[in-house]
Amino acid sequence: MEKTALFALGITFLAGISTCFGAFLTFFTSHTNKRLISLALGFSAGVMVFISFTEIFPEARELISSAYGGSKGYMLTLIAFLGGALLMAFIGKLFPSKESPHGVQYIEDRENKEKAHDYKRLHRIGLFTAVALTIHNFPEGLVTFITNMEGASFGIPIAIAIAIHNIPEGIAISLPIYFATKSRVKSFLYTFIAGIAEPIGALIGYFFLRQYTSNLMIGVLLASVAGIMVFISFDELFPTAREYGKHGEVLSGLVAGMMVMGGSIALCA
Numbered sequence: 001m002e003k004t005a006l007f008a009l010g011i012t013f014l015a016g017i018s019t020c021f022g023a024f025l026t027f028f029t030s031h032t033n034k035r036l037i038s039l040a041l042g043f044s045a046g047v048m049v050f051i052s053f054t055e056i057f058p059e060a061r062e063l064i065s066s067a068y069g070g071s072k073g074y075m076l077t078l079i080a081f082l083g084g085a086l087l088m089a090f091i092g093k094l095f096p097s098k099e100s101p102h103g104v105q106y107i108e109d110r111e112n113k114e115k116a117h118d119y120k121r122l123h124r125i126g127l128f129t130a131v132a133l134t135i136h137n138f139p140e141g142l143v144t145f146i147t148n149m150e151g152a153s154f155g156i157p158i159a160i161a162i163a164i165h166n167i168p169e170g171i172a173i174s175l176p177i178y179f180a181t182k183s184r185v186k187s188f189l190y191t192f193i194a195g196i197a198e199p200i201g202a203l204i205g206y207f208f209l210r211q212y213t214s215n216l217m218i219g220v221l222l223a224s225v226a227g228i229m230v231f232i233s234f235d236e237l238f239p240t241a242r243e244y245g246k247h248g249e250v251l252s253g254l255v256a257g258m259m260v261m262g263g264s265i266a267l268c269a
Contacts, residue, residue, distance in 0.1 A: 008146075011148045011155065012159065014159070019195035022169060022173075025170075025171060027174075027184055034245055035244075037245070038245025038250055039249055039256075040253065041165055042254045043161070043256050043260075044165045045234075045254055048229040048230070048233045049230055051158060059219075060218075067215060080220045080224050083224055083227060084223065088228050088232060091139075140232070141200065141202040146225055147222075150218075166195065170194075173194055174187040
């Protein structure tokens with residue numbers, strides 16, 4: 001595997017195992033900093049939405065148009081973009097919405113006996129969340145890997161944004177399992193499995209797709225990646241950020257993410 005692919009895989013691995021940091025928070029923290037989480041999720045969404053529309057989609061359009069021309073190339077780019085969004089929507093429909101894996105989890109609930117009286121139910125919810133997020137993290141791993149293969153200037157910010165939003169996911173997995181079993185090992189293990197799905201998804205994508213590499217294929221993948229990231233931002237990050245914090249805090253994080261992303265692109269131009 002060439003150096004660029006190894007670098008991209010390493011970044012994807014680090015982004016994926018950030019879920020484990022969420023697990024550590026449930027072990028050693030007694031208070032949920034809701035405002036910080038809200039700002040962080042808004043920031044992640046700002047980075048992902050901004051770079052999807054200003055960098056990834058235009059680059060995908062240029063690559064696809066080189067093979068099919070301007071008008072047809074744009075339509076194919078748009079179809080690939082919508083295809084990425086629909087893929088994430090389909091994954092979300094595989095699981096009942098009443099037990100959404102992205103529901104807000106508070107560290108304080110670990111000590112709430114009234115809410116947590118049914119340990120078997122908590123354990124089941126934790127396992128369900130781990131399975132759902134493992135499936136969810138496969139395309140995220142592909143997103144991180146492909147963007148870093150195309151260039152670290154916007155690949156690393158995407159990895160950071162995904163790492164930030166993986167932390168609450170780690171809490172969502174580890175919190176119910178830790179409370180139900182009192183086992184740090186079990187809750188950490190399930191969280192690690194969900195996180196490691198990201199570099200596994202990257203490896204599958206690399207070994208399966210590298211033999212078909214062309215401008216058209218890279219363009220389609222990049223457009224799909226943009227669709228995936230926009231869908232994640234609006235379906236997952238924004239709603240969760242609103243549940244953790246106030247509307248103004250979410251918008252502050254969103255604008256900050258866009259400003260940081262725009263500034264980093266300008267500096268690297």
